[in-house]
Amino acid sequence: MQHLNWRHQTKIRDHSAETNLFLRRVLIAFAVLLVMVTILLVTLAHLQIFSYGYYNTKSNKNRIEIIPVPPNRGIIYDRNGIPLAINNTIYQLNITPDKISNLNAQLDELRTLVDLTDEDIENFQKERRGYKAHRPVPLKDNLTQQEIARFVVNQHRFPFVNITGNQHRYYPYGSALTHVLGYVSKINNQDKARLEEEDKLSDYVGTPNIGKIGIERFYEDLLHGTPGYEEVEVNNRGKIVRQLNHNPPLAGEDIYLTIDLNLQLYIQKLLAGRKGAVVAIDPNNGEVLALVSSPSYDPNLFVGGISSAKYKALLEDPDKPLFNRAMLGTYPPASTVKPFIAVSALSEGVITPKTVVSDPGYWQLPGTEKRFRDWLRWGHGKVDVTKSLEESVDTYYYQVAYDLGIDRLYFWMNKFGYGERTGIDISPNEESRGILPSREWKMGRYKQPWLQGDTIPVGIGQGYWTATPVQLAKALTIMVNDGKSYIPHLLKQTRSDLLNEDNFPPSPAAALKVDTTLAGLINEKYWQIAKDGMYKVMFGTRGTARKIYAGSPYKAAGKSGTAQVYGLKADEIYNASQIPEHLRDHALFIAFAPYDKPKIAIAVVLENGGSGSSKGGAFAKRILDYYLLGDDDVKISESILNMRQGD
Missing domain, CATH: 3.40.710.10 (DD-peptidase/beta-lactamase superfamily)
Incomplete structure (x- = not known):
């Protein structure tokens, strides 16, 4: 009886059912695999065919950089062709702070090679706020030959620091012409707002300075020029590998003033130690031959950014040289x-x-x-x-x-x-x-x-x-x-005018407009x-x-x-x-x-x-x-x- 029960409880394998189950699983696996391959092919098609342009551009952006090339500022001459405001090449230390893990430690190391003051560091921290991420920020201007040599020898220690040569405005006659020429200085937020309002901000990408007062400001549009750009390939450290394209900038216009430099210097010498002013004009056309205010100050102090101490000294000077x-x-x-x-x-x-x-x-x-x-x-x-x-x-x-x-x-x-x-x-x-x-x-x-x-x-x-x-x-x-009334004026002509004439042409037509109202009365x-x-x-x-x-x-x-x-x-x-x-x-x-x-x-x-x-x-x-x-x-x-x- 027991033997019969054991035989009754034992199951016999159904090979046909197992085969069907296996086939169903294979089909499901194949279907899943087919779907995944289809998704992969569609994704590859999307990336490689339909979105090629977009991803190619993004790739190039990681590999290719557009570097603005600022134009050379126009030279300012006196009426006899003597340069009054020129451009000198200076060497500038730049650092890319976003790529450095310990910036303070890097700055401390750099102090051993170049003369970095606390004010340099403070100015750098202010400057970097206005720069885009992963862009080099100026750290110190006007490096000496010794500083350059020390850095070059140790450059391998600073992969994200480099030296560039830049044009720097220089006024060879110092305080003698400040109240005529004015000066250029760093572009600030007010300048940016004004340039944006005038739709000129894009012309100043890569340009550190702008005319602040005097001739430098009044004729800024003439003197500034048009920026260019360089398209370069960079490696993963941001260093330039090769140049792909170059669009050169257009230099600013050189201008000639009506000022007679020798007369200007002579009057300044006479006024030395006095407070006062002298204006000399050619009555035949309104050309200003000399415009002297005493005392004056050296405009070169402002070009690279004047220190707080020096600016305070000028402001508090009882003789008011800034005036x-x-x-x-x-x-x-x-x-x-x-x-x-x-x-x-x-x-x-x-x-x-x-x-x-x-x-x-x-x-x-x-x-x-x-x-x-x-x-x-x-x-x-x-x-x-x-x-x-x-x-x-x-x-x-x-x-x-x-x-x-x-x-x-x-x-x-x-x-x-x-x-x-x-x-x-x-x-x-x-x-x-x-x-x-x-x-x-x-x-x-x-x-x-x-x-x-x-x-x-x-x-x-x-x-x-x-x-x-x-x-x-x-x-x-x-x-x-x-x-008869002529408008007093300081601009005599531009270099373009000079190239079109054998000799100095007359003063600008706008300035030579004569008001004869009083003569008739x-x-x-x-x-x-x-x-x-x-x-x-x-x-x-x-x-x-x-x-x-x-x-x-x-x-x-x-x-x-x-x-x-x-x-x-x-x-x-x-x-x-x-x-x-x-x-x-x-x-x-x-x-x-x-x-x-x-x-x-x-x-x-x-x-x-x-x-x-x-x-x-x-x-x-x-x-x-x-x-x-x-x-x-x-x-x-x-x-x-x-x-x-x-x-």
């Missing part, structure tokens, strides 16, 4: 305005060539006890318009100002360019308008109405009136040209009356500057001005030796020469320099002598330099 006195300095024009007021009064019929005023040494405002004093306490006696200029008679112009009134004074003086920028080719924020007072101006500034007493000092260029040296020079050229004989009076300032028997110009081999005309820094009390006598230097009078002088065929017109301002006729006049004569005679050693006796003789 462009020729363009931004505003001073009472004083008696230099008398010729222009005389012409205006003649045109308005307020005076005639024969009008005579009696000068007792003061002028009294009608209906009041207020007296305005003349510089000569006992007066000049009977004075006509020519004598009023020759002897600089204040009382004559008090009366003229009273008769003209502030509205007509404003109208005419504005025609001579006062109260407006001159239009010189420097950025508008680098030139002051000065102040030409009017009723509207006083109400806007002080919320007070104009008073009759406010008008009187305006007649001698005092009161609220202030002007810049470049305004004084422009107004003088208008006088020289009998009312004033009778020609009135211009001559004013200029005759200015001639007698220097060569008349009673001229305020006659002693200085006695025996001069050329004839000239001019007008002095002594600008008060503070008002004297009714019974106070001015004594320069008893007051602090910063409260002493400013000395001003305007002049042109030769008288018959003028070649030069100058405006001189000596801050706290004293008498306009003696100090200013003597200073102007040395400049005229140098320019017209080539005399660089004019001797002025101390008695003449120290005399106080009117304005």
